[in-house]
Amino acid sequence: MTTHRTDMSRLEGDTPAQRLLALLEVIAGKDQFFTLQGMVDETGLPKPTLHRMLQQLESSGMLQREADGRHYSKGSRLRRLAETLLLNDTIQGARHAVLTQLVDEVGESCNITALSGGEVLYLDRVETSAPLRFYLHPGSRVPVHCSASGKLFLAQMAPAQRRRLLDQMPLTAFTHNTLTDPEALEAEIETVRRQGYAFDDEEFLPGLLCIAVLAPNPDGASNTGLAIQAPVMRMNRDKALACLPALQKAAEAIANIHREALPDAAELASADR
Incomplete structure (x- = not known):
């Protein structure tokens, strides 16, 4: 009998x-x-x-023992947690609606990203219905130096911070x-900083062009990128730039969602007391 073994890295951690x-x-x-x-x-x-x-999980209500005493199943507290998460996940739902x-x-695949270490992490993605498309699902990671969103994240860093990050990773x-x-x-990043948008012109995947902007954050650096991706046979730089106003409007809508989700000053002051 063959036993499926879980990837042990999933069970590792620094603390119990x-x-x-x-x-x-x-x-x-x-x-x-x-x-x-x-x-x-x-x-x-x-x-x-x-x-x-x-x-420990059983005593906390996350698991429950079945009648035979040997088998476990998900407990009522874990099920309530899942239901509560789904009921209150309005931020993700609102962002997905914008996407x-x-x-x-624009008729092409779009995604929302964030900077995670030296990589760009896909937080959400909606695919085009066009028959030819590139599949990059939420959870995918792309090196920061060859991603349109990644260049934007790099462009808002101080030069010393950017060098510190790039010096520790291979520019593959x-x-x-x-x-x-x-x-x-560095020259490309300076251009991106002036323009406020960035391209990935077949820099990560052959045949894929991407244009990206950041969701504005008036309080400082943004860690939310919004991008359009398309095969080069359907989109070139000029066509991508024609989509820029729609992309910027969507980025502003996502920024508004984030601002509305933040606690107001009175709530923050009360929490600090």
Whole structure:
């Protein structure tokens, strides 16, 4: 009998709480009851360790023991947590609606990104209905130096901060257009800073063109990028620039969603007391 083993990196963490959360993520993905021994076989963790972790989750209401005493299932508290998250996830829903409207307007795939270390993380994405498209799902990561959004994130950094980041990562050439020379990349970043928008002109994937802007943040640097992506056979730089007003309007709408979601000054003052 072949036993499926979970990627152990999912159960690693610097603290017991982090490891417990990692185990809960594995359990949340299950669609059937499970046993202690089954989890031992799947994760490779010592049986006493897993037994203690399952006891903690059971005592907190995150798990419950079935009638036979051997099988576990998701507890009422975990189910309530999932339901509450879905009911109150209005920010993500509102942002996704803006993204969907932008795709309808420009006819190409669009995404929302954030800077995570030296990579650009895809937070959300809506695909075009056109038959030819590139699939980059939420959770995908792209190196910062060859991403349109990444160049914008770099452009708002102080020069010393930017050098510190780029000095620690390889400027890998993914295509013939990837900027791998630090001076050429710095010149490109300066152009991006002046323009307020950036291109990825087949720098990460051959045949893919991208234009991006940042959602404005009047209080400082923005960590929200908004981008349009299309195959070069349907979009060139001129066509991408024609979409820029729609892209900027969507970015402003997302910025407004973020501002409305922030607590007001009275709430912050009350929390500090």
